[in-house]
Amino acid sequence: MKNLNLLVLLLTCFTLLIACADPEYVSASDAADLEEEVLTDARCTFKFSSENLCLRWQWERLPTETEAGSFIFQVFKLDQQGKMVLADPVKQPTVILWMPSMGHGSSPVTVTRTSIGVYLASAVFFVMPGEWDIRINLDENGKTVDQITVPFTL
Amino acid sequence: MKMVRQLIKLLFLLLSSSIVSSHALGAACCGGSFASPSLIAGDDLAQTTLGLLTSEVAADVYTDGRWRKRSDLETHKTLVLEAAHVFWDRWQAGFSLPIIERARAKETSTGLGDTNVSLGYEYLPDWTYSYWRPKGIGYLKLTLPTGRSIQESEATYALDSRGRGFWAIGAGTLLSKVLGAWDGFSNIEVHHSFSKSVETEDLRGQLDPSWGASSSVGLGYSFKSSRIGATFSYNYEDPINFLGDTDSFGTEQASTTVGVSFSYLYSSSWAVTLSYTDQTIFGEPVNTSLLQTFSLRVQRRWPR
Numbered sequence: 001m002k003n004l005n006l007l008v009l010l011l012t013c014f015t016l017l018i019a020c021a022d023p024e025y026v027s028a029s030d031a032a033d034l035e036e037e038v039l040t041d042a043r044c045t046f047k048f049s050s051e052n053l054c055l056r057w058q059w060e061r062l063p064t065e066t067e068a069g070s071f072i073f074q075v076f077k078l079d080q081q082g083k084m085v086l087a088d089p090v091k092q093p094t095v096i097l098w099m100p101s102m103g104h105g106s107s108p109v110t111v112t113r114t115s116i117g118v119y120l121a122s123a124v125f126f127v128m129p130g131e132w133d134i135r136i137n138l139d140e141n142g143k144t145v146d147q148i149t150v151p152f153t154l
Numbered sequence: 155m156k157m158v159r160q161l162i163k164l165l166f167l168l169l170s171s172s173i174v175s176s177h178a179l180g181a182a183c184c185g186g187s188f189a190s191p192s193l194i195a196g197d198d199l200a201q202t203t204l205g206l207l208t209s210e211v212a213a214d215v216y217t218d219g220r221w222r223k224r225s226d227l228e229t230h231k232t233l234v235l236e237a238a239h240v241f242w243d244r245w246q247a248g249f250s251l252p253i254i255e256r257a258r259a260k261e262t263s264t265g266l267g268d269t270n271v272s273l274g275y276e277y278l279p280d281w282t283y284s285y286w287r288p289k290g291i292g293y294l295k296l297t298l299p300t301g302r303s304i305q306e307s308e309a310t311y312a313l314d315s316r317g318r319g320f321w322a323i324g325a326g327t328l329l330s331k332v333l334g335a336w337d338g339f340s341n342i343e344v345h346h347s348f349s350k351s352v353e354t355e356d357l358r359g360q361l362d363p364s365w366g367a368s369s370s371v372g373l374g375y376s377f378k379s380s381r382i383g384a385t386f387s388y389n390y391e392d393p394i395n396f397l398g399d400t401d402s403f404g405t406e407q408a409s410t411t412v413g414v415s416f417s418y419l420y421s422s423s424w425a426v427t428l429s430y431t432d433q434t435i436f437g438e439p440v441n442t443s444l445l446q447t448f449s450l451r452v453q454r455r456w457p458r
Contacts, residue, residue: 004333004334004336005336008336008373012373012384019386019410019436019437020435020436021410021434021435021436021437021438021439023213023215023219023220023221023434024219024220024221025220025221025222025223026216026220026221026222064225065224065225065226066225066226066259094356096356096357098400098402100402100403100404100405101216101217101393101404101405101441102304102394102404102405102407102441103305103361103363103393103394103395103396103402103404104303104304104305104312105305105356105357106312107310107312108355108356127304127307127311127312128214128311128312128443129214129222129224130214130216130217130222130441131216131217133402135400137399142358143358143399144399144400147399147400153216
């Protein structure tokens with residue numbers, strides 16, 4: 001019985017030593033760097049191939065764990081002089097928040113047209129921290145026909 | 155020999171109430187879990203357990219394994235009713251029914267979680283004393299998606315999500331052994347969740363889960379009418395893929411839960427167990443939320 005007690009104690013100590021978690025935490029500076037990167041990116045790097053349109057976006061207000069955010073996106077097309085001009089897409093733009101790692105979305109996002117080619121996405125709220133996709137879609141008859149995906153980590 | 159048998163029976167009674175405490179916990183966001191089945195590990199005819207669990211979401215873990223502490227508090231309170239009954243000598247059936255309240259930032263939502271029903275068979279009975287042979291129960295378990303899934307959520311913070319949203323069937327085995335004042339158990343199970351179609355305002359397609367598994371071990375020491383114990387559980391789920399307007403491929407989830415418990419056998423019919431489980435202490439969790447849980451369980455047994 002004494003040997004059994006000693007064996008149990010040794011096994012427990014060994015388990016404790018080898019199995020302790022050693023987490024790497026996301027720091028506040030990580031979040032600050034992301035904000036800076038998003039606000040200074042003025043190049044149009046997102047394209048709707050179905051309508052040959054280009055999209056640019058920036059945060060109006062960054063979402064937090066408890067508060068919704070909003071962002072503005074602008075849609076451009078090339079005119080005959082080769083300049084980028086604001087234009088409304090033929091199909092309806094919508095925004096969906098999607099968490100690919102867990103296979104679920106978040107609360108609905110409201111998209112409002114403010115002027116030609118300029119849209120405000122508000123009520124951008126992520127139900128939990130993690131890695132999300134912001135999907136800006138072009139919908140036709142209730143079906144998504146084109147999509148731009150912007151990764152976002154909360 | 156009679157005294158030895160009675161002592162072993164007493165220790166099994168204490169062990170049984172603690173096995174109930176060793177629930178494998180799923181991701182907090184998405185509700186539900188493939189918990190340990192409601193089984194009678196001892197020699198009783200029937201048992202009923204009423205449990206009250208209080209959990210707090212301590213952190214979220216990204217797909218790359220980095221942790222993020224929550225800045226706002228999210229708590230879960232669960233009232234769970236579990237019961238099991240032996241029939242045909244070595245066969246038993248049981249169920250688990252949870253009612254879950256989730257709260258975050260002054261918002262709350264309460265409702266039914268996923269229901270589990272199980273069927274067990276004692277394939278390794280302990281009719282005669284053996285120093286080395288454990289008692290073994292094999293079981294089948296069915297999860298009914300009675301809790302709303304996060305894909306169907308309509309509430310702020312998705313607090314009305316209390317289940318995984320999938321039908322699932324699993325099989326497993328529970329082995330237990332008493333040696334002197336010490337006891338131990340191990341439980342291992344594998345389950346498969348079934349696909350389902352989703353159609354909401356924003357989402358049209360098919361959610362495609364796959365396989366999952368959990369394993370747990372426990373060790374306990376009994377003295378007088380009490381028992382202190384520890385459990386160690388590992389929980390894994392395959393990625394959930396979405397096939398629809400845009401295909402999306404998920405990431406697997408994994409977490410490790412460690413628990414300590416104290417059980418007191420008030421009489422041969424009644425036992426109470428206090429326990430604490432924590433998912434932040436051991437292992438390398440991934441793509442999940444981590445819970446810290448206190449629970450109180452009261453168990454009533456009926457002898458054969």
